[in-house]
Amino acid sequence: KAGVTQTPRYLIKTRGQQVTLSCSPISGHRSVSWYQQTPGQGLQFLFEYFSETQRNKGNFPGRFSGRQFSNSRSEMNVSTLELGDSALYLCASSLGGDSNQPQHFGDGTRLSIL
Amino acid sequence: EDQVTQSPEALRLQEGESSSLNCSYTVSGLRGLFWYRQDPGKGPEFLFTLYSAGEEKEKERLKATLTKKESFLHITAPKPEDSATYLCAVVRAAGNKLTFGGGTRVLVKP
Numbered sequence: 001k002a003g004v005t006q007t008p009r010y011l012i013k014t015r016g017q018q019v020t021l022s023c024s025p026i027s028g029h030r031s032v033s034w035y036q037q038t039p040g041q042g043l044q045f046l047f048e049y050f051s052e053t054q055r056n057k058g059n060f061p062g063r064f065s066g067r068q069f070s071n072s073r074s075e076m077n078v079s080t081l082e083l084g085d086s087a088l089y090l091c092a093s094s095l096g097g098d099s100n101q102p103q104h105f106g107d108g109t110r111l112s113i114l
Numbered sequence: 115e116d117q118v119t120q121s122p123e124a125l126r127l128q129e130g131e132s133s134s135l136n137c138s139y140t141v142s143g144l145r146g147l148f149w150y151r152q153d154p155g156k157g158p159e160f161l162f163t164l165y166s167a168g169e170e171k172e173k174e175r176l177k178a179t180l181t182k183k184e185s186f187l188h189i190t191a192p193k194p195e196d197s198a199t200y201l202c203a204v205v206r207a208a209g210n211k212l213t214f215g216g217g218t219r220v221l222v223k224p
Binding site for chain 2: 106
């Protein structure tokens with residue numbers, strides 16, 4: 001069974017640009033969550049999508065947004081990039097029906113802002 | 115606000131030297147506590163879910179336990195391949211948001 005797939009693996013952008021990251025969940029999983037991982041703040045929740053609707057949102061500015069498609073694939077967009085946005089962005093999927101179901105992570109997209 | 119604290123931050127073990135990692139949590143309406151393992155350059159890999167105090171789960175050399183305030187991950191007779199960062203996370207009854215601790219970096223030397 002294929003795991004969570006994130007593309008691209010690495011990305012280099014400059015300040016002020018925008019970026020779109022992609023996530024394909026495990027087949028049959030309907031919930032997709034996004035996390036930001038940095039050395040200073042650790043893993044922080046960005047948002048969760050279930051059945052094409054944002055179900056939960058973390059404490060990040062509006063520059064961070066996402067969406068989910070009918071096939072459960074998800075994209076995350078960051079606009080007006082700042083140096084502090086440099087991080088590993090992780091996507092996780094779960095069956096979605098209940099919050100106690102384990103989330104399975106992809107290997108992330110490493111975003112570097114110059 | 116939910117809080118998860120892991121200790122120690124780092125742990126150096128000799129191969130075969132058993133030890134325990136601690137995860138203390140404060141969450142309203144705990145729905146589940148999760149343990150993950152993360153290798154450099156990879157995403158977290160799911161290990162265990164614990165749902166209620168007194169519950170225990172085992173997998174190879176790893177055993178996770180849960181009380182009302184903390185969870186322990188016991189590593190028995192570790193091998194070098196057990197070297198990784200171990201992450202603890204909690205989820206509350208409402209929502210699918212994981213709150214993570216800072217992790218414990220484990221290095222097992224042969």
